Amino acid sequence: MLALILPAFLILVVFQIVPILIGANASFRTWSLFNPQKTFVGFANYHHILTDPLFYGTVLPNTFVFMAASVTAGLVVGLGLAVMLNRRFAGERIVRTAILLPLMVPPVVAAIMITWMFNDQFGIANVVMQALGLEPVPWLIYRWTSMAIVIATDVWLWTPWFTILILAALRTLPPEPHEAATIDGAGPWRVFRYITLPLLSPVLMVCVVIRAIDAFRVFDIVWTITKGGPARSTETFSIYAYKQAFVYLNVDLGSAAALIGAVILMAMGALLYRALSLVVEVSR
Amino acid sequence: MLASGWKRPFFGLVATAVTLLMVFPVAWMVLTALRPATGVFYVHRGTEFTLGNFAEALAKPEMTASFVNSAVIATVATVFSLAVTLTSGYMLSRFQGTTSSVWFGLIYLFRCIPYISWVIPLYLLTQWLGILDTY
Secondary structure (H helix, E strand, O other): OHHHHHHHHHHHHHHHHHHHHHHHHHHOEEEEOOEEEEEEOOOHHHHHHHOOHHHHHHHHHHHHHHHHHHHHHHHHHHHHHHHHHOOOOOOHHHHHHHHHHHHHOOHHHHHHHHHHHOOOOOOHHHHHHHHOOOOOOOHHHOHHHHHHHHHHHHHHHHHHHHHHHHHHHHHHOOOHHHHHHHHOOOOHHHHHHHHHHHHHHHHHHHHHHHHHHHHHOOOHHHHHHOOOOOOOOOOOHHHHHHHHHHHOOOHHHHHHHHHHHHHHHHHHHHHHHHHHHHHHHHHO | OOOOOOHHHHHHHHHHHHHHHHHHHHHHHHHHHHOOHHHOOOOOOOOOOOOHHHHHHHHOHHHHHHHHHHHHHHHHHHHHHHHHHHHHHHHHHHOOOHHHHHHHHHHHHHHHOOOHHHHHHHHHHHHHHOOOOOO
16 A cells, blocks of 8 residues: 555655755745845744735735635636526537637636737727727736736636536436425526535535645746736735745845745635535535 | 527527637637748738748748757657556556545645746756756
């Protein structure tokens, strides 16, 4: 039994546990890339990050807003689309192919395209706004419009993923409870609310757990669309840690920030996992 | 299970809207790619189209090199991770008990660590090993 996990365990140690320890070591010392003194300073770097108004005032709220908004929207829209696709209609294939399209676009490519579409002078979004008689909006100049665009891109990229998983689950649901409920006089909404949703809840929960963890550590689309700007106001936690280390060259602060994020995420992961096992247990 | 009455056109409308929303950014990307350099800024105006952009991109050696890079990374990463994790997956599916739940917990725990937490240490590690920027 142990021999079976040995290869994976070795890889885990070499590429995950050892690097984390190296990072932890750097986070307790003064260590900048151009001046690696490596003096031990204890928790000073952690104190610096945790008392940085940018970190607790902008970066953490941004990260949680991004996570909550993108997972909620993806889940709701994905569920809606899955229910919609779970029936026969003309043009079903076209719609299904179209919905799968975002899955085949690399996130960075999608982000570049979205940035261009929301360009303040040449973007199609402002052309449409003007055609409708509205003022053109400099989308990437303001904090919340930039944030909204980043979130929308993420939702666009990941809704198909929710749809496929939920649709697959819908197809495997037993028909009997639905029939029984219909015979007992339940309307479509009640059948959905009291039969379909509870039966789906384990799958929904798995989706939420996976996506929440991924969304918390988002880097690529934020980096491509806003680089954390304007004026560092849309930085998420990954961007913040990256900038500390490789833009301001403070490896110590970057490591500390990355490890603080890791602790938050691990705590959240544990909570989500608990919630997941609870849901799965109840539905059994 | 076909919707009836007023619901049908409504359903069709929603389906069309969703399709357009999903297709539009990709379609727009394709359209932009087909415009000559002068048409890129006003993609919605003018009717000149060209395949020259593709020819130009494919003629660049760094373009082919980056496709080769992607292919190499994808292949090597898939083969290696499959080779390493195959037995561990087998173990998790066949055995229950403390060892397997501890192992699974460990995997889940490390999956929760954001990849940015590894970028810095791996940078330091490769620097230390002297293999930084040697591909």
